[in-house]
Amino acid sequence: MKPMCEKVIPSGNSSWRFVKYELPNIDFNWHYHPEYEICLTLNSKGLRYVGDNIEEYFGADLVLVGPNMPHTWHTEENEDGSIQRVYVAQIPKLWLDSLVTEHPEFSSLQSMLALSSRGLLFGKECTEKAIALFSSMETADPFTRFVKLMHLFNLMSLDVRVTTLSSSFFTFGNRTDIGIDKLDRVIEFIYNNFDRAIYANELAEIAHMSTNHFHRFFKKRTERTLTTFINQLRIGKACKLLINSNHPISVISDKCGFNNTSNFNRQFLSIKGNTPSAFRKSIKVKHVLS
Incomplete structure (x- = not known):
């Protein structure tokens, strides 16, 4: 199936997009976009698709997907009828890459961002801390939200339990839409x-x-x-x-x-x-x- 190119529009007064979804279930939406994406999925279980990787997941699931990597999550409704929550941060590639290359304080993110081209799954401890950060972003002003985003990137870059998802030979060449x-x-x-x-x-x-x-x-x-x-x-x-x-x-x-x-x-x-x-x-x- 050919993935759809998604148009990402930054949040108000921001250089990047922050959004919280509350859904009965997550529909299959195979897509890509030129932005980095951090996705935290809560209170759900189903299948996660990143590149050529398809895995079951349940509970809290924290993933970083690199630019133009096709991905989606897919779940059914919870048996108890509870709402599934998803936090998403989508960060323009040029903006983030320039921060990393122009400011030495961000140099520790380079290897993680490079590996994100395969999709990265983070460990339980990192994910639990990310839940608190994402939750606090909901009511934060744009500047505070940016600071928390940088805190989240630093937290993920230090995670020793991070694993790659898609295989190294997966390529998505047809990105014209x-x-x-x-x-x-x-x-x-x-x-x-x-x-x-x-x-x-x-x-x-x-x-x-x-x-x-x-x-x-x-x-x-x-x-x-x-x-x-x-x-x-x-x-x-x-x-x-x-x-x-x-x-x-x-x-x-x-x-x-x-x-x-x-x-x-x-x-x-x-x-x-x-x-x-x-x-x-x-x-x-x-x-x-x-």
Whole structure:
């Protein structure tokens, strides 16, 4: 089966992506991406696929997958109906590689990152410590989350029980995926036009798809709906304006492409957990205290 190329979009105000999944089961999704990926799977048992390695796993499972290595996990629902949790960190290759090559403090990561091209499985003690780190990342601000990511990389690099997964002769040569080019064009258009109404049919035309096919394509590639993606982008832009300008909230709403202030307030509260005015006040308080 040909793996699908996944488009990874960094978390807000971050250079990398952090996400926590809570699922009844993990569907088979054979894919790859140019980023490094740390995956911590909890409260589940099933099959782990990395390159040409297929193994059963259960309980806490911590794996580092290198860039462009096809991988997936696959589980059935737990017998007791409990939710399965997965923490994922996806780190751009160029960004991480430059940190390692330009700063001697990161040189200890070089051999681990090189071996990650085969997929790395970490020992029980390392995995248990990773659970605490990932859990604490959930509520951390972007800077603290970055520090914890570096702590996690250091922890993994010191693990003496780490083992490789895929064989040394496995190669995945066909990494061309026309879908990723289409998605890049669509996302570029969204970034350049987020301040106005954007319609699915015009994006579908860019991707040379029907509108219904485009919605399915976008959701599968980005793991979010088109509406959610656009709203998250607009709210991210709004946060920058709330921090760096004195524009009234109604003006910021217009600048970020929302059709009215009430909708802007509702979407902001849903994504950020507070209103635009409360967000702006909290930033001012932080500046005063600092």
